[in-house]
Amino acid sequence: MTTPEITSQQKAAQRLSERQGKPANLWLDAWHRLLRNRAAALGFILIALLLVTSLLAPLVAPFHYAAGDSSEAHTVPAWLIDLLPGNVASYAKVSSKFLFGSDYLGRDILSRLIWGTRVSLPVGFIGAFTALLIGLVYGCISGYYGGKLDNLMMRIVDIMYAFPTMLLIILMMAFFKSTFADVRPGTVAATFNAINDVIDSVMGLPGGGMLFIFLGIGITAWMGMARLARGQILSLKEKEFVEAAHMIGAGDGRILLRHILPNIIGPCIVAETLAIPGYINTEVFLSFIGLGVDPPTPSWGSMISDGAATLRAYPHMVLFPALALAITMFAFNFLGDGLRDALDPRMKGTS
Numbered sequence: 001m002t003t004p005e006i007t008s009q010q011k012a013a014q015r016l017s018e019r020q021g022k023p024a025n026l027w028l029d030a031w032h033r034l035l036r037n038r039a040a041a042l043g044f045i046l047i048a049l050l051l052v053t054s055l056l057a058p059l060v061a062p063f064h065y066a067a068g069d070s071s072e073a074h075t076v077p078a079w080l081i082d083l084l085p086g087n088v089a090s091y092a093k094v095s096s097k098f099l100f101g102s103d104y105l106g107r108d109i110l111s112r113l114i115w116g117t118r119v120s121l122p123v124g125f126i127g128a129f130t131a132l133l134i135g136l137v138y139g140c141i142s143g144y145y146g147g148k149l150d151n152l153m154m155r156i157v158d159i160m161y162a163f164p165t166m167l168l169i170i171l172m173m174a175f176f177k178s179t180f181a182d183v184r185p186g187t188v189a190a191t192f193n194a195i196n197d198v199i200d201s202v203m204g205l206p207g208g209g210m211l212f213i214f215l216g217i218g219i220t221a222w223m224g225m226a227r228l229a230r231g232q233i234l235s236l237k238e239k240e241f242v243e244a245a246h247m248i249g250a251g252d253g254r255i256l257l258r259h260i261l262p263n264i265i266g267p268c269i270v271a272e273t274l275a276i277p278g279y280i281n282t283e284v285f286l287s288f289i290g291l292g293v294d295p296p297t298p299s300w301g302s303m304i305s306d307g308a309a310t311l312r313a314y315p316h317m318v319l320f321p322a323l324a325l326a327i328t329m330f331a332f333n334f335l336g337d338g339l340r341d342a343l344d345p346r347m348k349g350t351s
Contacts, residue, residue, distance in 0.1 A: 030266075030339075030342040030343050031342070033341065033342040034338050034339065034341075034342040037337075037338040037341060037342065039334040039337065039338060040334055040335050040337065040338020040339070040341075040342070041338070042331075042334060043330070043331040043332065043333070043334030043335035043336075043338065044331075044335050044338075046327060046328075046330075046331035047328075047331050047332065047335060050117055050121060050328060050331070051121065053114055053117055054114075054117040054118050054121050057114050057115050057117065057118055057204070058204065060114055061108075061110070061111040061114040061115060062098075062099070062108055062110060062111055063107070063108040063111040064111065065107070065111055065112045065114075065115040065296065065297075065298045066107070066296040067107065067108075067111075068102075068103075068105040068106040068107035069106040070105065070106050071106065072093075072095065072097065072098075072102050072106035073102060073103070073104050073105060073106040074092065074093060074101075074102065074103070074104060074310070074313075074314050074317075075092070075093045075094070075095035075097070075098055075101050075102045075106075076092040076093065076094055076095070076101045076314070076316060077094075077095070077096065077098060077099060077100060077101050077316075078094050078095075078096055080100075080101070080316055081094055091313070092313075092314065098110065100113070100316065100320050101314075101316050101317070103303070103306055103307070103317055104306060104309075104310065104317075107296075109303070109316070109317065109320055109321075110320075112298035112303060113298075113300070113303070113320060113321060113324050115205070115298045116298045116299055116300045116303065116321070116324070118203050118204065118205060119205070119208070119210070119283065119287075119292075119293055119297065119298070119299045119300075120280045120283060120284070120299070120300060120325075120328065121280075121328075122203065122210070122214075123210075123213055123214070123217065123279055123280060123282075123283040124276040124277070124279045124280045124283075124332070125276070126214050126217075126218070127214070127217045127218060127221050127275075127276070127279035127282075128221075128272040128273070128275060128276050128279065130214070130217070130218035130221060130222065131218070131221035131222045131224070131225045131272055131275065132225060132268060132269070132272050133222075134218075134222035134225070134226070135221075135222040135223070135224070135225025135226040135228070135229055135268075136225065136229050136261075136268060138153065138157075138222065138226040138229070139225065139226040139227065139228065139229025139230040139231075139232075139233065140229055140230075140233055140256055140260070140261070141153070142154060142226070142230045142233075143229065143230035143231070143232070143233030143234045143237070144233050144237055144252065144256060144260070146234075150230070153226075154227075154230070157223050157226055157227065160220070160223055161223060165220050166282070166285070168220055169216045169217065169220055169282060169286070170286070170289075170291060172215070172216045172219065173212060173213070173216050173286055173291040173292075174291060176212040176215065176216070177209070177212065177291065180192055180193050180196075180212070192211065195211055196209060196210065196211035196212065199211050199214075205293070205297050207294055207297065208293045208294060208297035209292075209293055209294045209297075210293065213283055213286065213292060213293065216286070217279055217282055217283070221275070221279065224271070224275070225268060225271065225272065228267065228268060228271055229264060229268060232263075232264035232267060232268070233260060233264065236260050236263055236264065237260065241259060242255060242259060242260065245258075245259050266343035267343070269339065269343070270336060270339045270340045270343060273332065273335060273336040273339050274332070274333065274336035274337075274340075276332045276336075277328070277329040277332045277333060280325070280328060280329070280332075281325075281329070283299070283301065284299070284300055284301035284304070284325060285301060286301065287299035287300070287301030287302040287305070288301040288302065288304055288305045289305075290302075290305070300321040300322075300324055300325050303317070303318075303321040304318050304321050304322060304325075307319075307321070
């Protein structure tokens with residue numbers, strides 16, 4: 001009669017040890033699943049390297065991003081000369097001074113790529129943060145209170161969706177650049193210019209005009225997040241735990257912050273992580289057409305635009321910024337896919 005009792009005790013001890021060996025926290029459990037995803041781990045490592053490169057750009061870059069020498073224009077690195085298509089060696093100036101060659105003004109391409117991370121990465125992160133903040137607040141209010149307020153707020157989102165987002169951003173950037181180019185002291189425009197100068201100086205890119213890019217992307221980036229948050233709220237606000245919170249007298253703010261928000265924040269973070277490449281791509285496109293950062297501030301988009309004019313003769317001017325952009329896009333997509341799997345309880349034990 002003692003054997004089954006001993007066996008059950010052993011099984012209970014085994015189950016206890018197994019539970020103790022697993023993370024008890026949901027976020028810690030998700031972190032462990034994320035690390036087991038090799039593609040997501042690779043994306044995380046690449047993004048970390050890009051962030052470190054951005055922070056240490058003055059120390060890592062061989063030259064200043066604006067320093068150039070016309071006598072060193074359009075140089076091609078020796079190690080690349082045999083890999084480029086066509087007979088580039090017959091007319092190109094081969095130099096070992098610049099690892100990735102130089103542009104049409106004799107500026108080091110590698111240094112400009114490194115400094116360009118200070119433009120693309122902040123645009124991606126600030127765009128995601130702005131969309132997450134505005135979209136969550138807007139969507140939570142709309143979905144939680146419902147009724148006429150929900151109908152009015154969603155119609156505003158529909159109207160904004162009806163207007164082409166890229167065209168709206170282009171018009172806003174053109175407006176910002178024309179309105180704030182020459183302003184009188186003490187006006188609203190002068191205040192915006194002062195804030196812009198502070199942001200540029202903090203980022204180490206004086207005269208870059210980063211504030212206006214943040215405004216252009218932030219004003220239009222929150223609509224998808226608002227719809228996602230509203231949908232999540234509608235699926236949760238009638239659940240039993242929300243009804244129980246109402247019955248014990250919890251206020252709307254407490255219910256939203258303590259009971260609903262923790263249950264919807266995971267999908268929202270995943271959605272914004274996957275949206276970061278889109279924000280970076282928007283900045284690259286704006287810089288490509290001349291509505292992004294102001295010269296000589298380096299941007300991968302402006303570098304591709306400069307290289308496109310001489311693509312057949314000097315393809316390396318487009319090749320390297322395009323590779324940097326592609327690697328960054330892949331890194332964020334890998335990380336976003338990994339976060340989606342890690343934060344989905346149904347994926348537990350599959351990664």
